[in-house]
Amino acid sequence: MIFDIDTTSSLPIYAQIVAQVKHAVAAGIVRAGDTLPSLRETSSRLRVNPLTVSKAYRQLEAEGIVVTDHGRGTFISAKLADLGEEYRRKALDKAADRLLVEAYHLGASADEIRLAVENRLRKMRDV
Template sequence: MWYHIDPASGTPIYRQLVEQVRQAVASGVLRAGDRLPSVRDLAVELAVNPNTVAKAYQELEREGVIETPRGRGTFVADRDPAVPEAERLRQFAEAADRLAADAYRLRIDSEQALAIFRERLAAAERRRSGE
């Protein structure tokens, strides 16, 4: 499973879903053409309101990450989303802020955090290249 919702998080559930789909696509866990669960199925599985999942899917569709051909389901888009560089950097900076806060809370020093990040980034690059 590529998603995990933390109801105790300060981040809204729909935002958690959006970020997790983006991350799964970026890391190659989800690939172009992969089918996502229906709004109803995912809402039942996560025990959340279907409107929450629908809101996340709508945002991802606006960004070009997913596509929803009428009556066929929801799929990872076949094309790379045309997200402007400034927006990509903003999204990455937000994710970095959350990771930095987690590192501080868990008492992980910057050298350890950077080593873990480099390791994870290399693994994601290997997955994307199909190794």
């Protein structure tokens, strides 16, 4: 589980962490019982205040997505009924919407949008 943070984004850092954990769960990248990286490891890797990571983990705990065993670590919860296929689909649609609205304001045609997506897909595959 690796995090990818943009400190200048208008989305707060803690929310970026929350979203990425949720996505990883929805995608099946992490499963019930898996361990999240420790507060210290995450905060030093991201060069971010430990309190910020803590806040993210606490919110995930409040949402029932992770459980914390004091002194042992933070784990993905066993009961994840509320995430899953519908969450994934909605999140993906929302992301596609954001692209389209932005593209519209740039005056891009449907084909230009498709082309851009294909180009980036190819680029990511290469990485």
